[in-house]
Amino acid sequence: MDDVTTRIIELIAKSKSIPVDSITPESTFDELQIDSLDKINLTFEVEDIFSIEIPDDSLNSLRTVADVVDGVNSLLAAKTQPQH
Incomplete structure (x- = not known):
């Protein structure tokens, strides 16, 4: 697992x-009782x-842990792109 996934889990x-070991990237917020x-x-x-x-x-x-990870990775990638 990459650092972003690990930290979010x-x-x-x-x-x-x-x-921690009961959570996977495929875990849904419903399964985790995240309201x-x-x-x-x-x-935040x-x-x-x-x-x-x-x-x-x-x-x-955002429905799964993977959704959060994907969103964070996209935002981090956009942040490192040079601004024109």
Whole structure:
């Protein structure tokens, strides 16, 4: 697992008080009992950890751990692109 995936899984495990090894990238927010408030809190923590800003309109499309990882990786890649 890459660093982004590991850090997000650890963050979810800590916030939901569940074992890290019970979470996979395919785990859904429903399975993890992550509600809309949890999703907002997770977003704030991810933004702080990775120094990115997740657009509010993308929150509704986040359904799995992999969705969060993909979004973070996309934002990190865009952040490293040279500005013209």
